[in-house]
Amino acid sequence: MRTVYLDHSATTPVAPEVIDAMTAAFRDVPGNASSVHAYGRRAKTLLEESRESLAGALGVSHEEVFFTSGGTESDNSALRGVLAATMEDGKDHLIVSVVEHHAVLAAAERLEGQGVRVTVLPVDADGLVSADSIRAAFSSRTALVSVMHANNEVGTVQPIGEIARIAHDHGAAFHTDAVQSFGKLPFDLREVSADLVSLTAHKLYGPKGIGAMVVRKGTPYRAQVVGGAQEMNRRAGTENVPLAAGFAKAVSIASVQRMADATAQEALRERLLALIRRSYPNILVNGHPTTRLHHILSVSFPWDDYAIDGEALIAGMDLRGVAVTSGSACTSGTLQASHVLMAMGRDERTARATVRFSLGRSTTEDDIDYAAEALQEVVRMAKGRGAR
Template identity: 50%
Template sequence: MERFYFDHAASSPVHPEVVKVMMEIYAGAPGNASSLHSFGRSARSLVSRARERIAEAVGCSPSELVFTSGGTESDNIALFGAARAGRARGKNHIVTSAAEHHAVLDAAEALERDGFRVTFLPVDGNGRVSPADAEAAVGPETALVSVMHANNETGTIQPIAEIGEISRKRGALFHVDAVQTLGLLPIDLKRLPVDLMSFSSHKVNGPQGVGALYINKSAPFEPTFFGGSQERKRRPGTENVAGIAGFAKSIELSVNSMAEKKPFLELIRYKWVERMTDIFGRDRLAVNGHPSERLPHIVNISFIGVDTETMLMNLDMAGIAASGGSACTAGALEKSHVLRAMGLPEERIDSAVRFSFGLGNTLEELDAAAQKVATFLGRIRKNS
């Protein structure tokens, strides 16, 4: 059966050049980057070069990058590390948005149970946080503000420069989850008013299980893991040398191809919405998220009248990979907290599907996939 991968926001295919870099390391001599002998020095050199290349791509000092296991860990250690450092300075308040990734929301709720006061900012019908709401929420007791660069379910881009300036003016650290934007939006940490920023390798055609956290050299931060001196004691543990080198290569490829990649992804997204509208009808289809302030590769569509679980099951049976845009727990699909935070009607929340595009997708396969959608939608309508 022909298969179509339209779920790049969940995990993207590894670029062949990344595979090549990693396989050369796996096939080479062993080495722990913390060891003092020549094998360890070779491994450490690979990690150092990768750190330098990633730092150059995002505009920071290599020493400000901490390697992690991915976006979830980066978000967690950012929130816990900054919040606890803030509490040591008498600050016990955290501000985030109601539409964040669960890695941030669940960490914030855990900190709330630990005695922190947490403010969850609302978002508008397009999923954007209002800088005015942020300004009203951030005060002298605020240790940390955490707002994502762009939403993983809808692609809506947040006004992080404005929120960062507000945070800096009020003396609060500002954390940004940039997992979905790396390689798609320019990131220059020398210019952005950001103190901590989370990245993930497998969203940019790199390997799974690798990520990074930018920590501004002047930002107060307390480590949450202990047991080693790696990553300047901010995140101990043996470095994933091959994964880190692959991550650096994937970022290099993504950043270098950004100018040509974005227009093509915009075209893919536009054509898919156009085909779905033709098949389903303009009056029964709704696109969720901001119409212009959004990422080029993500589209969240409500197929009103067909619930999300039915749609995903039929898409999968047709060989099309997509997502409900939310976690699957014990086999039961959760309704999107993002769409609910946006205040959308239940019929749109209950029928939403996220499609996301990237490396390997073509206009030709969109047509073939759309024909399959037309076939099973006709069958669903006939049986309803």
């Protein structure tokens, strides 16, 4: 059976050059980067080169970047690390948006249980946070604002430059989860003054299990993984040097390919949308019409027109070899309607009847045509059969 992978927002395949870089590191650089002997020094050199290259791509100093196990750890650490450092001074208020990834929302909820006051900002129908709602949420106790750069489910890109400015005007730090946008959108911290940034390698053709966190100089932050002086005392534990080398390689490829990837994927996404609309004119496209990631297409089948069960959609596509998702990768598998789509005002049954296609570097026109045909068949069979 033909297979088509259209779930690049969940994860991307590892680029061959990245595999080569990691293989070389696994084979030739076996030391522990903390050891003082030659093996250790070699590992340390490769680690620091990887850090430098990441820092260069972000426009920050190498001392401001440390490696983590991925986006989830970076998000958790950002929120907990700042609040741990500020609570003693009476700064115990956290602002997050309702469309954040669960790695932010669950960390905020945990902090709330520990006495932090949490404000959750709403979004409009396009998934955008408004500057006015942020201004209204501040108090003299606000320590941190956390708003993601681009949303993983619908692709909406938030005005993080403006949000950072507002946070700073009110004496708060600003964190952004750039897991989905890094390597896809321009992201230069000389222009966007975010204080903390979460990143991961596996969304940009790097390996799973490594991410990074930027903490700009002067930002209040207390390490959340302790027990060693690694990563400039910010994250204890033996560093995974081969994965760091793979991450750096993936970032350097992305910096060359980014524009070409964006142009190609945007054209393919428009082709897919046109094909779906031709058969199903009443579908709703989720996310901001223009300010969104170029590779994500999230469409909902309104309940009143189609009465489709979302699960049947995804299962039907899977049976035809097409990998797509109905919500974020981290929540698929549970039956809850997406918190992002609900926050954007979709009704629950329509939110469930949603397919997110996320295109990648190797996606072709043939893939798109095949996926559109598969969707047409699946919808034809599932239409009107949703559980009422």
